[in-house]
Amino acid sequence: MKILTTFAAMVVGGGIAAGSMYGLLASQTAAPADSPTNVNAPEFDYGSNN
């Protein structure tokens, strides 16, 4: 039982740490959502509700 809880704790903690690293790397390589702005727009939207 002790081994199992220790193993589970390592999986949870290690999983979050690995997830953080993966997330950081993945988010840096993905295309930004709203940038760069479309320079051909007649007037730029300050923001959007959609």
Next chain:
Amino acid sequence: MRAPRSPSVAREAPVVVWALALALLVLGPALGPGFLLVRDMVWVPDLALGADALGLGSGLPRAVPSDAVVAVLDELVPGMLLQKAVLVLALAAGGVGAARLLERNGEPAALVVRLVAVTVYGWNALVAERLLMGAWPVLVGYAVLPWVLGAALRWRTGDRVPRALLVLVPLGCLSASAGLATAVAVLAGSAGKGRTAKAALLVAAGNAPWLVAGLLHASSATSDAAAAEVFALRGEGSVPAPLAALTLGGIWNTAVQPGSRTGALGWVALVALVALAAVGARPWWRRTPDRVRVALVACWAVGWSLAVLTWLAPGAVGWIAEHVPGAGVVRDGARALVLCAPLLVVLVAEGVRALASRAPRERVARVALGVGAVLLPIALLPDLALGVAHRVEPADYPAAYDEARQLLEHRDGDVLVLPLSSYRAPDWNHRHLVLDPVGRYLGRDYVASDVLVIDGVPLSGEDPRVQDAARALAEPTAQERAAELGRIGVGAVVIDPGAPGDPPPEIAGESLLDRPDLRVIALDDVDVRDIQTSWRLAMGLAWLAFLAPWALALLTGLRRLTRTRRGLEPAGGTPGD
């Protein structure tokens, strides 16, 4: 022999280092050479301390007192460096302050619990969204908030207003919404037993510049009712607005909601943080003194209620903003969520503490869980890193901006910035959206469009001189346009040929500069705008009130130093200091 380190320094060092590391990770490449120009965040090499910055401009002041504070500080520190320093400190200081809210009887919480508090406070949706909105005074207020709460709570144990509170309140009031949040925190932390009136006076002093400037502009201080619906708290992806608000998200502008918040990770964040907070709620309630509980819960309740009100009843908020001068400040509901952060952070940290007490005893397991708990906010919002995934990047102003500034240095009158469109996305700024920076750069008071366009729908602006300028531009000849502009106090016209909006008509005057990215025309006759003496007097008093807490802190500090040197007071000071 090396002197032993102070226990408090050794105790705080890991927390400070972690907070700074997070701030550096958030900004990343944004800390390189250049200015960070993102939506409303417009910093220039040398901001002028003119009528606009002092709240004496023609339009409802939007950057009072922040612009004036920057204009003074950038005389001491170059604007570019100052901007970076302010952002790093704003992103780091709040987490350190939040960790201090976990102290019990002067004893700090376990290191891992404090590190969790630092990460939750410094790495969340509110930080990402406000950074992308360029709302740096809100971030400064957010950083100051836990320190303000701590100082306000300390006031209860001493006779005098803590000097820290005198220093922090003006810092927390650099914008209207930040000032209101600071006021709530001060009152929630210190009210009672003769302190309430003093606390009210203190927050009134801190908020005086924007309050008085707003009153002077009362005729234009009401907001478009339609804006309340637009700026209301909004859901993130499939997470409904009131639930998103529980984890400090829900800004109106979906364009700045991080991608990780709008997908499945948004739900995971909600479940994980709320579950940890729920686990921590009972032990926190049991272990925490009444006054701290009341302060943090009151702040949370005010913040969440105000935010949800904008979502629940935007019509009512719009009506108030339309009829009550200055009430439009609450229309951006998610801004009120800064008040929810301290309670969320201490509950999540307490939740981690409670779970840690049940964790396996093996060191390796405890370390793994500790690392996981500290990194959890990063795993839930990875796209906050490195300038919110490179959406905040340094840029250099074109050389023409500097030329224009020099050419206009000794000219009379204000500057009209054309075309009449508020936002730009120039190539030199990586095509990132930014409030037109040219007016601020030139070091002159200026007239520029203040219309906001949301999803193609314009929301009316508040500066009456913009309408006057538009009417002047509609005159039939170039000479008549110039004459009419001169009559409303415009001494020069600056045109950004690459900006969106209708190309401006020809205006008679002397062409001072004609570059692809900027044109400057000086007008011949200008009636320099007169500022009423009563306005100058009122704003003078407001600025004196704003500076009074700092002056008082300085005086009491000097007095204490003198008394300590004479041996009349212990070096540690007296309670309340």
